[in-house]
Amino acid sequence: MLxxxxxxxxxxxxxxxxxxxxxxxxxxxxxVMTDQILWREVRNSDLSVDVDVAEWLGAEVxxxxxxxxxxxxxxxxxxxxxxxxxxxxxxxAVAIATVGLSNLERVGSRLTPDEQKQMWxxxxxxxxxxxxxxxxxxxxxxxIITEARTTAVIEAGVKLPTGIxxxxxxxxxxxxxxxxxxxxxxxxxxxxxxxxxxxxxxVSACVQDWIxxxxx
Numbered sequence: 239m240l241x242x243x244x245x246x247x248x249x250x251x252x253x254x255x256x257x258x259x260x261x262x263x264x265x266x267x268x269x270v271m272t273d274q275i276l277w278r279e280v281r282n283s284d285l286s287v288d289v290d291v292a293e294w295l296g297a298e299v300x301x302x303x304x305x306x307x308x309x310x311x312x313x314x315x316x317x318x319x320x321x322x323x324x325x326x327x328x329x330x331a332v333a334i335a336t337v338g339l340s341n342l343e344r345v346g347s348r349l350t351p352d353e354q355k356q357m358w359x360x361x362x363x364x365x366x367x368x369x370x371x372x373x374x375x376x377x378x379x380x381x382i383i384t385e386a387r388t389t390a391v392i393e394a395g396v397k398l399p400t401g402i403x404x405x406x407x408x409x410x411x412x413x414x415x416x417x418x419x420x421x422x423x424x425x426x427x428x429x430x431x432x433x434x435x436x437x438x439x440x441v442s443a444c445v446q447d448w449i450x451x452x453x454x
Contacts, residue, residue: 240332240366242321248302249277249316251334251364253414260376261364261412265295265309269373274307275364275412277336279316310362310410314338318447322439327428333383333436335363337444339452342396342403345388353399360408361387361444365437369429370418379413379423379433386437387411394445 241252253273260269265276278298285291291311299305314336323332338359343349365383369375388404396403413433423430 242334244317244319247279247316249279249319249336251275251366253366255416257366257414258371258373258376258417259308259412259414260373260380261308261310261410263308263310263410263412264292265299266307269376270308272306272308274304275414276304276307276309277316277319277362278309278311280311280313308412310364310412312336312338312360312362313340314359318444320440320443320447322436322443324432324436324439326432329367329369329428329432331365331367331429331432331436333363333365333440335361335437335440335444337361337441337448339391339396339403339406339445339448341406341408342391342398343405343407344398344400344402345404347400349398349400360406360410361391361441362410363387363437363441364412364414365433366414367429367433369415369420369423371415371420371423371429372418374421375418375423376413376415378421379415379429380411382423382425382430382434383411383413383437386434387441390438390442390445393442394449
C-alpha cells in the first residue's frame with residue numbers, strides 16, 4: 239500500500255497510487271489528490287518568529303521536487319516514527335505517527351504563558367486505507383483518527399494545571415484513501431475499526447517512547 243523512506247530531515251510516505259487526502263497539514267491542506275505524504279523535521283533555528291512558515295515550507299518542498307505532496311511539520315526526531323497495520327474484513331489501514339509532547343494541552347482550556355514550557359512538540363499521524371471513500375467518508379475517518387490519538391494521550395495520564403492532557407497545541411491528522419462513494423467510516427464499520435485501531439496503536443507506541451526517553 240505504501241513505501242516509507244527516511245532521509246533526514248524528511249520522512250516520506252509514498253503511496254502506491256494517487257489518492258484523495260484530507261488533512262490540515264501546513265503544505266497542501268484540505269481535500270487534495272497526491273501520491274505522497276511527508277514529514278519535515280524542524281528546529282527553532284529553522285522557524286524564527288518573522289518567518290512565513292507556509293512560504294518557507296513550500297520552498298523546502300520545491301527544493302526536493304515534491305511540491306505535490308501533503309507535508310506536516312514536527313520538532314520530534316522523525317527517526318522515532320512508529321507504524322501499525324490493521325486488517326478487518328479485507329479492509330486494511332496503515333498508520334504512521336510521530337509524537338512530541340512538550341506543548342501538551344487539555345481540550346477546552348489553555349495553559350497560561352507562565353505554565354507553558356515554551357517548547358514545541360506535536361502529534362502527527364497519517365492513515366492510509368484501501369477502502370475507497372467519499373469526501374464525507376474522509377471527514378468521518380479523520381474524526382476516528384483524532385479520537386484514537388486523544389485516547390492514546392489520555393491513557394498516558396499526563397497531568398496539567400488544567401487537567402489530564404488530551405493532545406498538543408499543534409497536532410495534525412491526515413487520512414488517505416482511493417476515491418469512492420462510501421460515506422460511512424464510523425466505529426461500527428470494518429473501515430472505522432481498522433482505521434481507529436491502526437491510529438491508536440501507532441500513536442500509543444510513540445507516546446510511550448516519548449515518556450520513556452523524554453520525560454515530561
